[in-house]
Amino acid sequence: MTTVPGDTAWVLASAALVMLMTPGLAFFYGGMVRVKSVLNMMMMSFITIAVVTILWVVVGYSLTFAGDTGHVIGDFSEVGLKGLMAPEAVSGTTPTLAFVAFQLMFAIITPALISGAIADRATFRGWIAFVVGWTLLVYFPVAHSVWFLDDGNGGWIGDKLKAIDFAGGTAVHVNAGAAALALAIVLGRRIGWKKDPMRPHSLPLVILGAGLLWFGWFGFNAGSALSAGTTAAVTFVNTQVATAAAVIGWLIVERIRHGKATTLGMASGAVAGLVAITPSCGAVTPVGAIFLGLLAGGICAFAVSLKYKLGFDDSLDVVGVHLVGGLFGSLAIGFLGSAAAPSAVNGLFYGGGASQLGRQALANLVVGVYSFTIAFILAKVIDLTIGFRLKEEDEVAGVDQAEHAETAYDFLGAAGLRGHNALARPPAPAADPENESTETSEKEGANA
Template identity: 60%
Template sequence: MDTGSTAWMLASTALVCLMVPGLALFYGGMVAAKSVLNMIMMTFGSVALVGCIWVVYGFSASFGDSIGGAGILGDVTEFFGMSGVMKDDPKAVIPLSVFAAFQALFAALTAALICGAISDRIKFGAWMTFTGIWVTLVYLPVAHWVFAFDGKGVVGGWIVNKLGAIDFAGGTAVHINSGAAALAVILVLGKRIGWKKEGGAERPHNLPLVMLGAGLLWFGWFGFNGGSALTSSNAASVVVLNTFTATCSAMLGWLVVEKVRDGHATSLGAASGAIAGLVAITPSCGAVSPLGALALGAIGGAVCALAVGLKYKLGYDDSLDVVGIHLVGGITGTLLVGVLATADAPNGVDGLLYGGGLGLLGKQAVGAFAVLLYSFGVTWVIAKVLDRTMGLRVRPEVEAGGVDVHLHAESAYDLAHPAGPEAAPAPVAAG
């Protein structure tokens, strides 16, 4: 067992865990003051629920031996309740337990990403119910497709093994998956009260929180991508360099588009551009050179900056641009592997610009759109069933008055009631 790689994976797991408050602050700063606690609660709540599911059957469904060798779903009984995970395997490079913890945070954060699209209008109980069902029916199979490699006597997922598509750290399983799911839930849930096609959505209430959250996410992403190398090695080092490089160019790419289109380069644009770059480089961080990462980041930042405006033209209320950044950025980064990949990078495969032909690009497209269609379709059914049974949306008066007070009996900024939260108006039922 490699103690250096084990130490790196332990550190990477801690870095990825820091992305939880990073995401909560990033999303929380972008919503209205009356909704910030609910956004933070949805983020932390989904992480807690997914963590429990992961221990019971999630890890086994994602990384167990593929049922029937089909590459669709892992054997749920193989590691049920984390059985066998604590054993010390002298042939392993890293302990299975640290890999399980690392991947648990991937599952938790993927689910949490969705809540940014549906802020201000969903019941907290409905969100938690949706999260548990969605992780079970959507994330676990897709994670098996993308992350479960074939091993000695073990059959993994079809996208990574049979198709041979490259997704180093989750452009498909995390970003396309969550972005497609977000779009499906948006279409079932409907628009916020007062939302208009020409910018009627409420403005961010705290931009410094957004920037702080983006910074924490950037910091944690080094563990997210670098830890996906699973070793303390040259590959991890290249991935960290590419992750930093693409994020820098993506921020500039977004700001250029913003300046040309709107006449201003904003702090919200800088934060959004950084996240767009991190999303785009996630699948490709082990496949491109640093110059390729510069190009990929700039393209990803510019494309996502343009994509966020589609919601006004097409009429879907994506509150915090989960579709525009994660779905579009994930597709962009995944497809550009087929163009910008170089055999000199850790993945060792040439893309179109390096003489590799169209084969890899085709594989990337199949993997990306298979995940998109599966996630969108199944998520739409889940959301529709929940809406018809328990109901997803809060009452109009709850939405207008603020979900923080009415759903959680708390206020983030108790400026109107200096005597304390007990002086605040009593919450009303959310249904």
């Protein structure tokens, strides 16, 4: 099969867009945490880029897309991307290495999503060990099960069960969300949770991150068409429509519950819509995407408060947005799926019966349980060996200082600059000696 230059360009450009999503996630998560944790939060995303890239090239692509073993994992025939640089190495209408690059970006962002659930309290070494273990044991086999299609001889979810996951609702969001829940339980609650204010330190960073995610998500969803054609166009439009509707849905719930529409709610609603449309962007019509987005925004707005009722400290609402949003978007195919869309499946509302809904439910149940179980065991082992939870004194002082010996903002430098400017002013009149000690102590107290 020959390659099509336009398709190759689209897949490579989409890979770059998806790559941008992980730095966008770093800004999104980084803005949501307290000032003493922002660098660590961002580094958890960036180190995932480095670690997963190496894993993917060495063994990950081969285990995910090279052959099939038992419908759950690939094989070792293309370890180190063996043979994939040859001109005849073609995947669909693009060079295989273009597909390798595109799928790599999905492998990177999936474990990075998990990090938001354990903000403020995880060791950096523990996080790296978890990313390595979870990517090998969970992401690669799940991605193979969902996306390796071979006329009935591929992965059990996508090729045998025929569950639909166009761009990662099951393989990415439910997968990551279930693991996030496991880590939140294993690492326990942050010190002061429910008592101390833990407000976002920079909402502008949150909005910047949400905007980068929204932008990159067009590569995530429309790029999954793997060609520059009608399917890419449909998924692109559905992604935009559902996300816009989810913003409105989230803000409506906020307004009803709290009387105000917030910036954080708007950003969170956008991400919830992006998550929900991911599995279904090729299965619904644009009108269906509006209903899906509105419902996803409202449902996720309610879901983020479950952690307070159930008692688990999911720091940045990974469970409420990614697990719940991904599950809802996947199940929505069973209701809103239309044969007019590229996936060509009718849901219940289009006279298709309940069979597709059952497939979607089974796929997500198995992936969620498997991911939760492995993540729970892996986190426990890491915590008992090299340590995963920060020491109490380090958590109180701040994970940035404890783990990286850095701070995000140089407050002392800014104070020094103010002092330098003060020296440049004309000298003040001589002070009364009797009042000088009082004025000096007042200034020292203000500086402190």
